[in-house]
Amino acid sequence: MSEFSIKIEQVDGFDFKVQFDKEQYKDLHLDEPYPLGKDSAPNAARVLAAAIGNCLSASLVFCLQRSGVKTQGMTSEVKVQIVRNENKRLRIGKVDVTLHPKVAKDAEAMVKCLPMFEDFCTVTASIRQGIEVDVHVTPENTAA
Numbered sequence: 801m802s803e804f805s806i807k808i809e810q811v812d813g814f815d816f817k818v819q820f821d822k823e824q825y826k827d828l829h830l831d832e833p834y835p836l837g838k839d840s841a842p843n844a845a846r847v848l849a850a851a852i853g854n855c856l857s858a859s860l861v862f863c864l865q866r867s868g869v870k871t872q873g874m875t876s877e878v879k880v881q882i883v884r885n886e887n888k889r890l891r892i893g894k895v896d897v898t899l900h901p902k903v904a905k906d907a908e909a910m911v912k913c914l915p916m917f918e919d920f921c922t923v924t925a926s927i928r929q930g931i932e933v934d935v936h937v938t939p940e941n942t943a944a
Contacts, residue, residue: 813837845880845892848927853878855923856897856935863913863920864901872902872942895933897924902940910939 807819811829814837818828829841837843842850853876864871876899883893903910914937919925924933 815840845882848892849878849880849895851923852895852921852927852933853897855921856918857899859921860899860901860913860917860937863917864903864910867909867912869903869909869913874902875900875940892931895927895931896936897933898936898938900938900940902942904942 804821806821808830809817809819811817814832816830818830820828828847830843830847831837831839831841832843833839857874857876861871861874876897879896880892881894881896882890885891901910918935924935927933
């Protein structure tokens with residue numbers, strides 16, 4: 801088992817400061833969009849989207865490296881659908897992630913990673929227990 805703790809402190813209104821458990825990590829500010837907050841920083845839903853996208857991107861890069869597939873970068877897009885539940889409360893209804901690894905055209909070894917890399921993403925695998933997360937990989941071929 802592994803664990804960590806972070807500290808969240810209200811700065812003003814809906815502006816919060818997140819302090820992480822390691823000195824080298826900079827504080828993160830969170831705020832709510834108008835009309836609640838001042839929209840001065842990302843809100844929790846956006847940070848969750850970033851966590852999902854980052855985790856999947858890192859997991860795919862790791863798998864590709866282990867399979868000997870050379871990448872020349874990765875871009876990812878995360879689309880979050882906000883819906884209302886039966887009680888008219890806002891919820892994250894669905895997350896769509898598209899990963900664009902930049903690989904050589906002959907990267908056939910990439911096929912080996914596609915069925916397994918998602919399962920190694922701690923964040924996405926956990927979130928999928930309550931929120932639908934669809935993932936698509938669209939490689940961007942590079943010249944060798």
